[in-house]
Amino acid sequence: xxxxxxxxxxxxxKSTVLRTLEDAGFFTTDNLPPELWGTLHDLARARGxxxxxxxxxxxxREFLSALDDSYARLARREEQLHILFLExxxxxxxxxxxxxxxxxxLGDTLLVDFARERDLLAPMRGMADTVIDTTNLSAKELSERxxxxxxxxxxxxxxxxxxxxxxxxxxxxxxxxxxxxxxNPYYDLELRPKTGLDPAVAAYAFQGxxxxxxxxxxxxxxxxxxxxARKSGRHGYTVGIGCTGGQHRSVAVADRLVRDLADLNxxxxxxxxxxxxxx
Numbered sequence: 001x002x003x004x005x006x007x008x009x010x011x012x013x014k015s016t017v018l019r020t021l022e023d024a025g026f027f028t029t030d031n032l033p034p035e036l037w038g039t040l041h042d043l044a045r046a047r048g049x050x051x052x053x054x055x056x057x058x059x060x061r062e063f064l065s066a067l068d069d070s071y072a073r074l075a076r077r078e079e080q081l082h083i084l085f086l087e088x089x090x091x092x093x094x095x096x097x098x099x100x101x102x103x104x105x106l107g108d109t110l111l112v113d114f115a116r117e118r119d120l121l122a123p124m125r126g127m128a129d130t131v132i133d134t135t136n137l138s139a140k141e142l143s144e145r146x147x148x149x150x151x152x153x154x155x156x157x158x159x160x161x162x163x164x165x166x167x168x169x170x171x172x173x174x175x176x177x178x179x180x181x182x183x184n185p186y187y188d189l190e191l192r193p194k195t196g197l198d199p200a201v202a203a204y205a206f207q208g209x210x211x212x213x214x215x216x217x218x219x220x221x222x223x224x225x226x227x228x229a230r231k232s233g234r235h236g237y238t239v240g241i242g243c244t245g246g247q248h249r250s251v252a253v254a255d256r257l258v259r260d261l262a263d264l265n266x267x268x269x270x271x272x273x274x275x276x277x278x279x
Contacts (some may be wrong), residue, residue, distance in 0.1 A: 002026075002050075002051050002052070002080040002082065002150070003037075003041055003052045003053075003054075003074065003078045003080060003081050003082070004021060004026070004051075004052070004054075004081045004082050004083075004084060004150070005037070005053075005054055005055075005056055005081070005082070005084070005110060006018060006021075006053060006055045006056075006084050006086070007055065007056050007057050007083065007084070007085050007086070007094060007121060007124045007125075007128070008057060008084075008085050008086030008087055008121070008125075009057075009058075009086065009087050009114060009117055009121070009226045010057065010058060010093070010097075010113075010114075010117060011088070011092075011093040012086035012087050012088045012093065012134050012143055013086050013088075013132075013134045013137070013139070013142050013235075014029075014055050014057060014086055016139045017053075017054055017084065017086065017142065017143070017146050018030060018049070018053060020142075020143040020146055020147065020193060020233075021051075021053040021146070021150075022053070023236075024051075024147065024150075024152045024235055025051055025235075026050050026051040026052060026053040027044060027051065027053070028052075028053045028054070029052075029055075030054070030055050031055055031056070031057070031059050031060060032054040032055065032056055032060070032069065033056065033060045033063035033066075034060070034063060034064065034066050034067045034070035034165075035066045035070050037070050037071075037073075037074045037075050038070065038074050038077065038120075040052060040054065041074060041077055042077075042206045043076055045180055053250040055128075056124070057119060057121065057124075058117045058120055060098060061120055062144040064120065064121075064123070064124070064197070066146050067123055067124065067127075068123070071083075071127060082129050082150070083124070083127055083128045083129045083130075084128065084129065084130050084132065085121075085124060085125045085128035085130070085132070085148075086096045086132050086134055086135060087118075087125070087131065087132075087133055087134070088134045090114045092134075092135050093114055094114075102218075111174065116117050118195045128150060132145060132146075132266070140232070140233050143233045144233060145234060150179075152249065156226075156230040156235055156236065156237075156264065156265060157162050157235070157236045157237075157264075157265045157266070157267060158222075158226045158236075158237055158239070158261060158264040158265060158266040158267070159236055159237065159238040159239070159249060159266070159267060159268075159269045160238075160241060160254045160257055160258065160266060160267070160269065161238065161239070161240045161242070161254070161269055161270045161271075161272060162196070162241050162242070162243075162246055162250035162251045162253070162254045162268070162270075162271045162272060162273070162274060163177070163240055163242050163246045163250060163272040163273050164242065164243060164244055164245040164246025164247070164250070164272075164273040165180070165242045165243070165263050166215065166244055166245055167246060167272070167273050169240060169242060170240045170272065172238070173238040173239060173240035174225075174229070174237050174239065175222075175225055175237075175238070175239045175240065176239075176240045176242060177218060177222070177239060177240065177242065177253075178240050178242055178243075179218070179241055179242065179243050179249045179250055179253050180207070180242070180243050180244055180249070181214065181216065182202055182211050182215075182243070182249045182253075183205055183207055183211060183249075183269065184205070184243075184244070184249065185201045185204045185205055185248040185249070186244070186247070188204060188250060190268050191204055191248070194221070194248075195247055195248065195251055195271075195274050195275070196247065196248045196249060196250065196251025196252030196253070196254075196255060196271075196274070197251060197252075197255055198254070201248050201251075202252040202255070204219075204248075204255065205248060205249045205252045205253075206252070206256075210231040215253065215256070218253070219256075219257060219260055219261065222239055222257060222261065223261060224226065224265070225237065225239075226239075226253075226261070226264050227264070230264075232269040236240050238269070239257075240255075241253050245273060246271070246272060246273025246274055246276060247273065250271075251271050251274050254268050254271070255267065255268065271274045
């Protein structure tokens with residue numbers, strides 16, 4: 001069970017890393033004292049949570065005296081413990097604080113605060129498995145580096161939803177596709193009560209060279225859109241596929257895309273308007 005502790009200087013990117021790990025499926029907790037690491041680990045294991053990430057930094061300064069003992073106890077329980085420490089040049093940290101207009105947790109002048117914070121967190125930095133200097137990194141670049149470090153690139157998921165336009169398009173998708181130009185199985189009385197999951201319905205919808213060509217272009221477009229989303233740092237991309245009623249063509253297309261785009265880790269999250277096969 002990976003347990004990641006994120007620490008570092010204020011303004012160095014800890015919030016960005018925590019959001020990145022949360023998007024990657026981690027249970028995350030901000031500002032957790034070291035003495036509670038083991039408790040959280042045991043609770044998470046008991047509840048079947050497989051990925052945990054916490055931040056511990058200068059805000060927990062009253063509790064850092066227990067750092068060594070807390071680390072030793074957790075390391076005995078968890079083989080996949082990884083401490084990640086972030087830092088940056090003081091000049092860059094000052095610019096970031098001036099941009100956000102937040103107060104430093106140590107509450108003095110910024111230069112003094114950063115110097116005190118470095119000393120306070122020196123033990124944490126010393127036990128870190130990885131130290132990342134974020135001085136010249138954008139938030140996107142930092143996210144990509146953390147994902148690569150923890151080998152999380154494979155966690156991208158392509159989500160597919162079928163729907164019927166007559167019931168209104170979904171609003172919670174990234175891309176809406178219209179497949180109403182495919183042959184409509186609704187006009188075949190034998191196929192009408194069935195769904196797009198039925199092989200006969202799918203064969204009807206994809207009949208003819210024009211239909212196959214249309215599907216091929218649609219499939220390739222979905223691949224390009226999803227891959228660009230993955231490269232931009234997204235962990236998921238949702239495509240809504242619509243036909244008139246959401247029973248036949250959209251269902252068949254979504255089902256086929258799952259098979260044809262397997263490398264994008266696809267799943268159908270919902271056949272929103274599909275009624276059960278009544279045939």
